[in-house]
Structure formats: structure tokens, C-alpha cells
Amino acid sequence: MRAARPADRTASPAEARETSGATTGLVLEYVRQHAGEAAVEDTLRRAGVPFTAAELSRPSTWTSYDTRIRLFTAATEVLGDPGVMFRIGADSLRTGMNSSVVVLVRAMGSPRQVYARLPRAVANFTTTSTMEVVESDATSATLRYRLHEGYVHSRLDCDYARGLISMVPAIFGLPPARVVHEECESSGAAACVYHLSWDRRSRWSRRRGGPASADPELAALRSQVRGLQEAATDLVDGEDLETVLRRIVDRAAAAVLAPAYLLAVSAPHGGAPLVHSSGLDPAEVPLLVARLLAGNDLGPGAVTVDVASARRTHGRLAALNRPGQGGLGDERAMLAAYAGHAAAALDLVLALEDSRSEARRAGALLDLAHDLAQAAEAREICEVVAGALPRIVGCGSSGVLLWDPAAGVLRAAACAGLPPEQEAVLRTATLRAGDVPEVFGILTDREPRVISAVGASAPMRDLLAALLLTDVVAVPLLAGTTFLGVVTASWADGEVSGALDADVLARLRGVGDQASTALQKARLLETVRHQASHDALTGLPNRVLFRERLADALAAAAPSGSVGVLFCDLDRFKAVNDSLGHAAGDELLRQVSARLRAAVRPGDTVGRLSGDEFAVLLPRLASPSDAQAVVGRVAAAFAEPFRLDGIPVPMGTSTGVAVHTGCGEDPSATAERLLREADTAMYRHKHRDRPPAPAPRPAE
Template sequence: MPGEPHTRVERAVTGGGEQSGPVEARETSGVTTAGLLTYVKAHGGPDAVVRLLECAGVSATAEALADQSRWFSYRTRVRLFSAATEVLGDPDVMFRVGAAAMRSGLAHSLLLVLRALGSPRQVFRRLPRAAAKFTTVSTMEILETTATSAKAALHLHEGYEHSALDCDYARGLATTVPEIFGLPTGVITSAECRVGGGRTCIYEVTWERRSRLPRRRRTDGAADRELAALRGQLRTLQSAATELVGSDDLDSVLRQIVARAGEAVLAPAHLLAVAAPGGGPPLVHSAGIPDDQAEVLARRLLGGEDLGPAAVVVDVASARRLHGRLAAVYPSPEASMDDEQAMLAAYAGHAAAALDLLFALDGARVEASRAGALLALAHELAAAADVDAICSVVADALPRVVGCSSASVMLWDPSTGQLQARSAANLLREPQGVFYETPLRPEDTPELVELLTTREPRIIRDADSSPAVRGLLAQLGVTDVVALPLVADGTFLGVATASWEAGEAPEELAGDVLVRLRGVGDQATSALQRARLLETVRHQATHDALTGLPNRVLFRERLLAELSSAAPGAHVSVLFCDLDGFKQINDVLGHAAGDELLRQVAARLRAAIRPCDTVARLSGDEFAVILPGLDDPSDAQGLADRVSGCFAEPFRLDGRDAAVGTSVGVAVHEAGSSAEDLLRQADAAMYRHKQQKGSRAPHHAQAPAGSQGGRQEDGVSA
């Protein structure tokens, strides 16, 4: 007998003493409690069952106590036995309950196993194993057997208080053994409780010889009981199959498989280990085994290890696939019986068929959900207004479509040469902040170099990644990543990633997972292309093609925005200027030189204004500047002087220096005037300045509310 497997299994299912608290110790089979309720109801009616539960003071319901797959504590058993004696008013009731067990239609699988042994004598020889199916608090020993008698000893384990009612029940059960073979009920010829004041009870049962009975009487009862047991076993299997197929929740099905395995094979513990259909840790359900030990035993089961002779193990397999393994576990090797493996295997076949159906339905639901998610993604991407919105939609869709723990979209910035996070899904706030603040550079990240050069997907695992990536994965709490390059017309746009936490990734990431990721990536690439095209069109519609400055349309939009958002007491000013002698530049040096002049003027104006200001080219050689947030209207004069100073140095055109001047006009917005008023005032001031070339300061105009003109000052031409 292999020592280590046996030792581990024995520790898993053997407990010492009684347990208190809401969790029932697994010490008494539900076959015992179900038989008691059947007898009480038959002899006292339904009301007697209600009184029985009240008198016993147990928390279990009648439905739970009638479930043969359940187990209860020794204390619950003794309380029920005492209550039955009181409710039915019969001091010998527990002997009668035991003697009626064979006629109660319970434990069909055990009856068939015992029937196969061939004679009462052979059954008594195996009775210690059968007793272990009903209780874990006592051990039976057969002291001697003959063709018509058997002497048995029942040893109560330490930590339990002896109950005479329990002995009565055991003796009653012993008298039913001959009934299995169609013989009359046995007779107890001697009985002694607590021999020598100890924890052992001894009794002897006798029965009639088979040859003394008429042939009809000898065979009919046995055949009837065997037929009834077969029918009962069939009903049990059919009921279990119906329950399993009728559920659409995997966790519920696995719990039912374990629960109903207790009816297929009576044992104090059962264990089911099923390989997860989508990869990841195995699905483990057990009864009578602590969770931590169940996990260890499940790994051994799925690994094909032998749990030893104390366990009956069968495959949960159909014609399509091997789902896992199911085990009935006993405290010792002597508790299992012949033919139990065949019975457990028959039940496991029903369980495998149910799992086939459930996985097929679940797969169909998942695919339908993913198809719906892809359709929703297409609609959401169509409505996304910009690149950031597209990245957010794609990241949120990836877990639904791919089935990953988290996801992200990172975009390539060619100006800085780095990959920058733009959106993430299912990351906690702190890791998400780290992700956004950690750009990836080719010089630090070989994985990025490979994505840039091959443009092919890459599977990244924390164990074999570069230090930079390994550190980032650790901060994000993920171990497995599939990175898909987003490439449009040969241009590398960025990367979409699907990631998993430790132990959650499917075994195969390069198959179906990658196909679904590509499906999302294709939509993301098209949407990013469209967004960038729209951004280009939008930029062209609002910017000057020659200088890149905002055009008149965008200038007006920003002026309206500044006017509407100006804080109380703050002033918004507009500076208007055009170039002096621009026509001569075009006539003498040509239009190419004129275009270059305009580009250089735009660059100088950008350098002269504040970050919050807006400079625009309105038309030809006319430029304008929005000056928001001025505390004092006179501050506009200093900014106008700075703009005039841009023209102090000559411009370099066509290999020669060209001195170009400017005329500048300024208008400050006051309450009641509109954006159009402000532009007209600045334009008028600029023309006055052009006409007054001797002044050293640009013309400054302030218009009163609603007026078309304003206060005039001397202007200058720079």
C-alpha cells in the first residue's frame, strides 16, 4: 500500500471529535437520516417529522436530512435518534428503524454491491467496509462468521459519547443482511454494550439456511429487492442527469456533480477536479475535504497521480474530451468496496455529458457576446470624435472581446521617438497612473524594437522580458501580455495590448486570442487613420497653409471663446498689423521670396507673444494677435512694442538682407462691444498708424461700448 498517497488522503477526510459552529461535521451519512425520516413519516405521519425536528433542535431542514448525499455530525444523529424515540413513544424504535432500512428503498448502489457478494456470510465479512459508508465515528470488526451466523464488534472512536440508541440502530441494520438474498430477517441472539466498561459493543446475529426455504420464497424476495435497487439506481442517475443538464451555471453544475456523487457511491468525501475550459487554474469542488487539501489533491488528480487505495477515482470524460477526474475518498483503504468504480464511472459519464453541453452553450454565449462586443465597438468607434476617444473605446472593448484581465492602447510619437500610453482598461488607479507616466523607448526596450521592425504581434511574459518591461508588468500586476502593432499603410501608429494576471492566461495565446485581438486591432487602425485624416482636414480648414498659423476662421472662434470666458476685471485686446513694403518684395524678389518673408514673420511673431496669446494670419500680409487676461488696458502697449520690435532686424531673403516694417493697431475690449467691433477698431487703428509714420508708438484705440470708432492717438510705422 503506497504510504504517502494513503497518508494524505486519510488526513483529508478524518476528523477527531465533534465540531461546533454552523458547519456540520461529516460524521453521519444522509442515508441514515433519510431512513429515519422515512420511518417516522410512515409510522407517525408528516406531523411526526415536524415534531421530530423540533424535539431534536437541529438546524438542518427535513429536505436536507432526506438528501442521501449529505453528511451530518454525530451529535445531530444522536439527537434525532432520541427525538424519534420520544415522538413515536417506542423505546425500541431505533432497532426497528435499522431493521426497516432494507425496505426503505435507500442506498441502492450499496445494496447492489452487497447483493453481488453472493451470501450473507460474505456480506458480513465485508461489512466493516460498508459501515464506513455510514459513519466515521466508529469502526466495525467481524469477530467470526459461519454459514448462518456472524459476531461483530463496534468500536466507538475517542472523543464521542456512547449512545445505546446508536447500538440499537446498528443491530437492527445487521438483521437486514439476509434480506438482501431473499432470506428472512436475521435474529440478534446476544448483545453487550460497552464491553468491560469500554467503548466497544458486541452482538451476534443468526439467520436461516437457504436450503431450508421453499424455492419460491428463497428467490422472489431477493429478485424483487435487486430489481427495486436497480430501478432506484436508475432513477438516481436520471435525476442527477436532469439536474445537471437543467443548469446553465458552471459553478452550480460542478457543485451538483460532487453532491450527487455521494448518492452514486457512498463515501465521507468526494473530490472533483476539472480543467478550466478557457485555461487557467483547474476548477475544484469537494465535499468533506478542507479547501487547502482539496487544491493539493486536485493537482495530483489532474496530474494522473495515484491517490492510493483509499480513493476510488474515475475519469470525467465524454467522446469529445476529458474534462477531469472524480474521486470518492475514504479514511482508510479498507472502506472501499468492489464494483464502486463502475458505479462512479457511470455517474461520471452523465457529468461529462452535462459538462459537454454546458461548455458548448457557454462557448456559444461567449461567442455571441464577443460578436455583440465587436458590433458595439464598431458603433462606438464611428461615434468617437478624436484619437483619445478612439483609444479609450478600444481599450474598454478588449477585455470583452478577447477575454483578458486588462488592456491598453499606446501610440507612437515620432517626434519624441517613444511609445506613450493613451488609454487603459481594468487597471487600478495607482498602477494606471504609473502606466501613463512610463513611456517606452526603443533604446530601453528590445520588445519595442522588435515591434517597430517586424510589425508582428509579440507574446510577452514577465519571466523572459527585458528589465524595463518586467518592472512595468510588476507594477501593473500582470504576467502575460499579447502586444499587437497597429500599422496603417506602412506607418507604425502604436500598440494594442491584452494582458492577464498570474495564472489567468489561456495556455495558448497565439491562437484564438490573437485572432480576436487582430479583429479589434484592425478596427482600431481604421478608426485611428480616419481620426488622423479628420484632424488633418480640420487643421487645414482652420490654419494657414503657408505659415501654419490659425486662419481667420479659427482666430474668430478663439476670440469669441476668450471674450466669453474672460474673468471680471480682466481685459482682452486685439493687435492688428500688416507689412510695409510687402508689394515691393514680391515685385523685386518674386513671390517665392514673399512667401518666405511671411513664414519668417510668423516665426518671429510666435516667439514674441506669450504662451496664452494667439497669433493668426488673416489674409495676404495681415496678421492679428489675441491678447487675453490683461489686468490693465495699457499692458497692450507693451505687447505691441514687442511685436514692433520683431521687425528691427532685417529679414534674410534670397541670399540678401531685406528691411521690412510694420504698421500696428491695438484695440481693447470693453463691456458691450462685440468681437466684430474689436476687430474693426484694431484694423482702423492699424490704418491710422500707417498714415502717421512719424510716431514712435503704435496707435492704440479704445472704443466705448457700442461705438464704431474710438479715441485716436498718434501712430507710428516700424
């Protein structure tokens, strides 16, 4: 159990990181070897810990002091042995002590050297206790072990610590140390004091025998090799880069025991480094990452190594101890060996990621080609291209801006990847060539532009700031020498670093070429459609399109609504052709079409049906009589003479009106009927002043 903490220490709802998985793993392995897997599950159930056996066996899993004591208590109950915690510590060399610890201890040369360094390494196993060496010589030492303030001492924890420190000489092939423990915190002492004594190597080595396989160092080395092989396999089996990076941090604890770990590697395609950590306050991580990647010292308790292979340096890995704490020996060499395996795994995973990325890009390019083949309108083409660019180029957002030659501006036709507010900004922006140097430059030399917010012109810099972007690549869309617009790939702050390379530009050019071809085809198709449905001379809808729009207006009319058709025929048009020539007649028709368009209401349609015959579609009439107001404006449009080659030419028109109220059962048939009725009404108007034709004389 643990007593209430002082007021300045706030308990976290998450599991506190106070006990290394190296400790909990030893307990569960001892239970497994002596009582089986069912006993392990019983121990976990009795302890009520929020972890599985596999999690508690990983060195990277740190648990609270409460969890440790509950686990110790449960193991004691399951095995029915009050002294089992001492035996678990004393037998740890056989039951699975971390192999890197064994190798490091053996490299120190003697038990005396290990005991001298042991207080610095205690934090690798627990953060709730402090150890100090009171005295030591070649075959004896006195250690003082004290639980931190705020925790209630458990005799089980003391038994485990006694067993663990007694087995240090066994790593050197000596009998375990003899431990005399007369002062214990559980009995009210200020600290636990352990008096240790052990045999000299020279005396024991003559009596020592047995196979080489019994050598603790050899067994640890073999275990370490197996661990590295398993780590390499585990890393390579990662499904994606994020999984591999997380496993690197988890596996680092098998190489070097420490309370915390930090990994920072370069992002494959630029941008902010990829960071994974364990045991660190998230608020500390950014500053530590900056110092780690800069090669700065992270403190005396830090072990830092490069994660580098023969191909590239990926980043850096650090095992972090608290100030004043540290390892037993050359942990750097252990961590470096593991980092080498991690780097090789990263090489393979990144190669696989690149292969997958290329496959995704190839698929996206095929999808783009297919979608462009189906798109018929410029707007749809722009939406398809903008939507495909992030997958093909790897950008955060994209856009297609089309050139308006009449206004001299670029306007957004489509975009993807921008938040709604920024998308609205881009869609309403107009980039004038005269105001934005980047637009003028690309319009002049037809070359791509890599634009950064740092070196951009003031208008472009303001636009990028409004769009929350820092980098843009713009590639011109060209149909031969005709400038159609630009396609853009863009990145926000932190999304791109060295990613604006030749490969990105090549992919963007490829997409731009496809977009240019599709836009050119769409414009050609639009021209053909326009020519098929419009009069070539005046640009007005022809008879086919006019009839379609009339049928649509009839179909959309409300039951009480009215739709009208006004039919116009020029008076004495033939005389103009005969006297001034057909060129003058054509000019007259163009001027007539302009005056008619100016005379009608917004939403009305003026069409040229044939020769000198024009028609006006009047949708949404409030009443049939409203058509007469339009008739009056049309008549007024002919009040002033037309000027042809500087000659004033008076011109009149005959007009007929037909109105339909309600919804026709067959809009197409109703449209034909209305056109005939308006034509008939126009004919009556044209011949209103002529005498009636004489009645036919009867045959003699």
C-alpha cells in the first residue's frame, strides 16, 4: 500500500511510472516456472492490475508502486511461500534477468565495482527508492536503501531487494553474496541496511566447474543475440512507419533499462520530425527533441545514439535517466547496437513505404486519367484534378486557377485540402497579373514557380497568410502557346521541408499536362456545342436551342404562371441587302440582336430563328398582359435609325405574341404550338395595313 502523498504531489489518474517491467517480468516468470501459466493468471487476478502478463513482462512497461506491491502480495499467496520474494530476486539470473544488464555487470570486472555503481542504476528499476553505499572493500559492502517520503514500506519489497543484490557475485561465477539485514523500514528503522559479504574470485574459481553453457555471461550474450534478432524481426514486421517507430521505443528498453526514452527521426518526405517517446511529460518533449536532433547534451543521465545505417542517418535515440542517476556501464554500446538494427529496419520499411507510395500514386494517376476521360466540362475537370493532386504529389492542399484573358486575372476554379474558411478565401481571390509579380512572371515565361511565404511578393504573401500556407508550387496549364491557368500544390507550416524537389515538380507537370489536354478538349467540345446551338453571326441561340429553352420554361412553369413568346421580323430587310450589300445586312442583324438583348428583361432569352426572324422567350410572366410591356420596349428599340457604314438606316419590325398559361402536358408540343401562334400573330402585324386579297372569281 501507499500512504497519502504530500499536498504538493498530485496523483495522476494514469498508472504512475514507478516500477520497471524488468521487475514485474521477473516475478511473473518465476511464478510461471514454478506453478505454470494458470498460476500467472491467478496472480494477475488477485493483484487486480490493469495489465496483461505480456505487457508486464516488457521492460518498457512501467507501473506504479501500488501495482508492484499488489503483484508481490499476490505471487506470495499463489505460491504459498512467505519468503518467495527473496527467492525471486536471488534466482533472477536464472529466471530471466535482462541480458544487457548481465553483460554490463560482467564487464565491470568484480562485485565490488558493481556494488559501487549500483546506487546510480537503481532508478532503472524503481523511482520510489534511493540507495547509497555506506562502505565497501574487496569482499564486503554495506548498502543503505530508503523508500521515498509518501510511500508505505512493504517487507515484500525489502525481501525482493535483498535477493536481487545477493545475486551480483553469481554473475561472476561466484556464490551469491551473504546478506545480513537487521535494520528494516518495516520495523520502524529510518532505512533498510544490508551488510553483504562474498567470496574472492581466486578462491572460488578453483572449485568452480561445469559446462561452459552455465557461464552467466555466455548465456546473457546468447540471450542478447536472440533479443536483437527478435527485435529486427519485430521491427520489420511493422505494418507501417508509425508502428515501427513505436516498436523501436518499446524495444529500446530491452537494450538499456531507463525510466524514459525518446526517438526522433526525419520524416520520409520532409516536414517536422517523427517523434515517439515513453515516460516523458508531453510538455517536455518538443524542447528535448530540438536538443536531441541538434546533438546537444541531454544531461549526465542520458544515453544518446544515432539511428543510422550504411544508407542514411534517420535520427537519434535516447535513454533518459533522472539527474544524478545512470547506468551500470557502457549502455551506449548496447543502445548503439540496437539502434543499428532499428536503422536497418527503417531502411526496409521506408523502401516498402516508397514502393507503396509509388503504387498509390500510379493508381491515382490511372484514376485521374479515367476521371478526366469522363469529365466533359471545365469545372468538372478542375475539380477532378484538384482532388487527385494530394495523392499524386503528396501535398497538403491543391488548386486549379483559370486565366480570364479579358480581365487579366487568375481565379480559383477548384481546390482541395483547405479548411472551409480558407477555401472561401481562395475562391473569392482574384490574382491580377499587374498586381502580383508571380502571376506576371508565370504568364510571361510559362515556367513553374516555387513560392515561399518568406520570399514572396506582398500580395502573394498576404494571400498565403490568409490561406495558412507557407509553400506553393505552381505549374502553368498550356494549350500550345495559349495560357489556360495554373495548377498548384501547397503545404502548410511544418508539412514540407525538403519535399519541394524535382520529383514533386515532375509529378505536378505530368498532372498539369493531363489537365491542359482535358481543358483544351472541353473548350473544343464547348465550342462545337456552342456552334451547334447558336447563330454564328449574332451569337444568339438558334432555333434548336431556343425551342429547348422554351420547352424547359413550360415544364418549369407554375399552374398559374404564364410563358410568352415574342416573334419579330424585320421590315424591308431585303432592301438593305440589295442596296448596301450583304455585309451591311449582316452588320444590321448584329446591331438588331444587341438592341433586342438590351430591351428584354433579365432572364429572357433572345434567339435568331432564321434570316431576319428573331424571337424572345418570356418565362415567368405574372399575367398574359405583361408580355405587352416587353413588346413596347422591343418596338422602342427600333425608334432610332441604325448606322451602316456611316449611313443612318431606319428599320422597323413586325411583332407577334403568343402566351401559354399553366403547365402543358407535353412541353415540346406546346413549344411548337406557341412558336406557330407567335409567327401567325407576327404575320398579321406585318400585313395589318395591306388590303385584303380579292376573293377568287368563280370559274366560267
